[in-house]
Amino acid sequence: MDEAVGLLEGELEAERRALADIDTEDAWLAYLRFGRQLFDVPDTPDADGFLFQYGSYSFDGPPTFTLDLTRQFxxxxxxxxxxxxxxxxxxxxxxxxxxxxxxxxxxxxxFHDAGADLDEWAQGLSERAVWTTIRALKPAQIRVYKERV
Structure with missing residues (x-):
């Protein structure tokens, strides 16, 4: 898990473009490739999870629309x-x-251990109305980071 940030950055770089040139679809596909990589996690429920969330927030400056693709261990x-x-x-x-x-x-x-399929989850999300609006947009900023919660 210590290498997770580097692995995600590697998937983003696999698009063979500068991070500033990656659009939403590219980032989503990179996140899903990262999601297919399995990690040595505890044998407990919900030990390896994915969160797809969006909204308008002002965390550290003026409000922006933020799409946050998170993997939780x-x-x-x-x-x-x-x-x-x-x-x-x-x-x-x-x-x-x-x-x-x-x-x-x-x-x-x-969650990988919940008996669902990652690709089915992703397909359901890509059918939401949000994709019509943001699929081809280029984010003003992409930030990859790790935090303890």
């Missing part, structure tokens, strides 16, 4: 008990156009 202590989570984010920020604001906010989780 559970970390356990030496006794196998939950200690914390590590989240690897691919955060895409756009301007705050009225069409983006009108999308509101949304989130959806997927």
């Amino acid at each position: 559970e970390i356990v202590d030496s006794h196998g008990e939950h200690d914390h989570y590590v989240q690897v984010h691919c955060e895409l920020r756009y301007g705050l156009a009225p069409a983006l604001q009108a999308l509101g906010s949304f989130d959806s989780w997927f």
